[in-house]
Amino acid sequence: MAEPTAGGDARFDRVAIIGLGLIGSSLAHAIKRGNLAGEIVGAARTEQTRATALRLGFIDRAEADPAAAAEGADLVVIAVPVGASGAVARAIAPALKPGAIVTDVGSVKQSVIDAVRPHLPDGVHLVPAHPVAGTEESGPEAGFAELFEGRWCILTPVAGTDEGAVARVAALWRAVGSQVDTMDPRHHDMVLAITSHLPHLIAYTIVGTATELENTLQQEAIKFAAGGFRDFTRIAASDPVMWRDIFLANKDAVLEMLGRFDEDLTALQRAIRYGDGKALEEWFTRTRAIRRSIVEAGQA
Amino acid sequence: MAEPTAGGDARFDRVAIIGLGLIGSSLAHAIKRGNLAGEIVGAARTEQTRATALRLGFIDRAEADPAAAAEGADLVVIAVPVGASGAVARAIAPALKPGAIVTDVGSVKQSVIDAVRPHLPDGVHLVPAHPVAGTEESGPEAGFAELFEGRWCILTPVAGTDEGAVARVAALWRAVGSQVDTMDPRHHDMVLAITSHLPHLIAYTIVGTATELENTLQQEAIKFAAGGFRDFTRIAASDPVMWRDIFLANKDAVLEMLGRFDEDLTALQRAIRYGDGKALEEWFTRTRAIRRSIVEAGQA
Numbered sequence: 001m002a003e004p005t006a007g008g009d010a011r012f013d014r015v016a017i018i019g020l021g022l023i024g025s026s027l028a029h030a031i032k033r034g035n036l037a038g039e040i041v042g043a044a045r046t047e048q049t050r051a052t053a054l055r056l057g058f059i060d061r062a063e064a065d066p067a068a069a070a071e072g073a074d075l076v077v078i079a080v081p082v083g084a085s086g087a088v089a090r091a092i093a094p095a096l097k098p099g100a101i102v103t104d105v106g107s108v109k110q111s112v113i114d115a116v117r118p119h120l121p122d123g124v125h126l127v128p129a130h131p132v133a134g135t136e137e138s139g140p141e142a143g144f145a146e147l148f149e150g151r152w153c154i155l156t157p158v159a160g161t162d163e164g165a166v167a168r169v170a171a172l173w174r175a176v177g178s179q180v181d182t183m184d185p186r187h188h189d190m191v192l193a194i195t196s197h198l199p200h201l202i203a204y205t206i207v208g209t210a211t212e213l214e215n216t217l218q219q220e221a222i223k224f225a226a227g228g229f230r231d232f233t234r235i236a237a238s239d240p241v242m243w244r245d246i247f248l249a250n251k252d253a254v255l256e257m258l259g260r261f262d263e264d265l266t267a268l269q270r271a272i273r274y275g276d277g278k279a280l281e282e283w284f285t286r287t288r289a290i291r292r293s294i295v296e297a298g299q300a
Numbered sequence: 301m302a303e304p305t306a307g308g309d310a311r312f313d314r315v316a317i318i319g320l321g322l323i324g325s326s327l328a329h330a331i332k333r334g335n336l337a338g339e340i341v342g343a344a345r346t347e348q349t350r351a352t353a354l355r356l357g358f359i360d361r362a363e364a365d366p367a368a369a370a371e372g373a374d375l376v377v378i379a380v381p382v383g384a385s386g387a388v389a390r391a392i393a394p395a396l397k398p399g400a401i402v403t404d405v406g407s408v409k410q411s412v413i414d415a416v417r418p419h420l421p422d423g424v425h426l427v428p429a430h431p432v433a434g435t436e437e438s439g440p441e442a443g444f445a446e447l448f449e450g451r452w453c454i455l456t457p458v459a460g461t462d463e464g465a466v467a468r469v470a471a472l473w474r475a476v477g478s479q480v481d482t483m484d485p486r487h488h489d490m491v492l493a494i495t496s497h498l499p500h501l502i503a504y505t506i507v508g509t510a511t512e513l514e515n516t517l518q519q520e521a522i523k524f525a526a527g528g529f530r531d532f533t534r535i536a537a538s539d540p541v542m543w544r545d546i547f548l549a550n551k552d553a554v555l556e557m558l559g560r561f562d563e564d565l566t567a568l569q570r571a572i573r574y575g576d577g578k579a580l581e582e583w584f585t586r587t588r589a590i591r592r593s594i595v596e597a598g599q600a
Binding site for chain 2: 083152221233
């Protein structure tokens with residue numbers, strides 16, 4: 001990891017944002033608030049999303065066609081579920097102007113690079129990015145300018161990427177309130193597998209388990225959710241298509257971390273079955289230290 | 301489930317609280333705020349806890365010996381880790397006055413009833429209770445009077461329990477801001493296994509898995525915790541001894557729910573491995589409905 005070059009210009013003449021969900025719309029809000037673009041063009045497939053975006057005023061112009069949005073843009077932000085990144089790159093490629101910077105906001109990086117890079121013409125710079133921020137809400141009405149404040153944005157440019165392009169993307173994320181770090185894409189995918197993808201998978205699982213409960217038990221699980229379940233349901237309310245794509249795109253790292261988790265869960269299950277209170281207490285004491293570290297890191 | 305008899309007197313001449321951790325101290329704060337007791341006596345094993353409690357002023361008198369605290373009390377609240385409930389009951393039994401009400405705050409009910417009931421003399425009423433509220437903090441300094449507001453308190457009296465005693469305990473919990481419900485103790489233990497015990501076990505597991513990571517990866521997991529992991533670390537910072545006791549005391553229900561969870565996790569793991577995006581998306585869509593129900597139930 002390294003701090004990317006400082007001093008890039010955070011302001012762009014024209015920014016195109018392809019996809020106006022939670023992240024795309026929040027970035028547009030933040031760019032508008034910071035006056036970081038001469039024009040913000042948004043692309044969305046549905047008429048309803050485009051109308052909502054124009055009504056809320058976080059974009060200046062709406063396009064149904066990603067290529068029409070990307071045409072003439074200095075910065076193109078791909079903000080669609082990661083499984084659609086390749087198709088978007090293919091669609092916008094002919095419209096990209098020389099020297100344009102293409103970036104994204106996906107939660108998986110290597111597979112996005114593999115899907116996007118082959119489509120981009122020479123002279124266009126790819127600077128993959130992952131703002132580690134979000135809520136369980138989705139859609140163009142969920143966005144807000146403050147989403148990225150105090151959060152990390154991880155850039156994963158491949159070796160040889162134009163440093164000026166990396167610096168400008170870093171400057172943009174800093175201008176919307178984030179701290180910026182750079183990382184190798186595969187390493188990023190492993191870190192996120194444990195900090196984000198596995199927690200989401202587990203939350204989805206346990207909430208799904210609750211949906212299979214006998215009816216009375218399920219109603220009571222909802223009624224008495226305050227005991228811990230509530231936090232899981234919030235995580236498990238995240239966008240289904242976005243998360244489907246993340247698990248498929250980061251399969252290897254997720255399966256690796258899931259394997260480790262499963263071994264540990266089996267060990268605790270065994271401790272419960274055989275009444276090994278000492279093992280349980282030792283385990284539960286050890287996990288407290290991690291919480292303290294997170295509080296100290298200012299990420300709590 | 302049924303609403304317990306309304307109209308019980310929430311005020312007691314003397315309340316003894318055995319154990320001054322998060323729940324015990326919060327209840328003391330709330331009783332003091334509401335002027336619900338003539339005197340609040342607190343029992344704690346360590347001199348430090350007793351001194352802290354007296355300094356913060358949420359009890360009127362501190363005792364090292366639970367029996368000394370319980371003597372002459374109209375209401376005795378056992379607020380220790382559930383595994384210690386039986387020992388406390390045995391200790392206080394000789395000091396209990398006729399007509400006294402004994403209650404508790406444990407997250408498991410059947411095992412507490414089994415451990416406490418045999419020690420209580422005739423003419424003393426046992427009204428087991430579980431306030432479904434908490435934070436990841438513990439100890440006498442963590443308590444605050446508002447902890448129970450808007451939260452459920454579940455009473456699990458066995459058949460034949462004096463209705464007046466149940467009504468008074470219900471009235472106390474309502475007076476500190478809770479909604480009160482009654483439930484069969486074994487049924488309570490099954491509901492809590494899915495809504496609280498299993499979520500805690502899983503949070504403890506995944507945070508423990510993270511503590512085993514290679515050093516760099518672990519530092520980064522802390523740094524980028526915002527992606528979901530953070531919520532798990534908060535849950536996994538809960539009191540180790542309290543949770544050790546809960547898992548041991550509610551073994552059967554926890555293992556039952558853990559078995560169901562494990563089957564579901566295996567199914568999702570398989571869907572990821574074989575790229576079954578349809579199965580993932582369907583599962584993730586279903587879990588959203590539960591979140592909506594919780595928001596509608598006002599427990600979000």
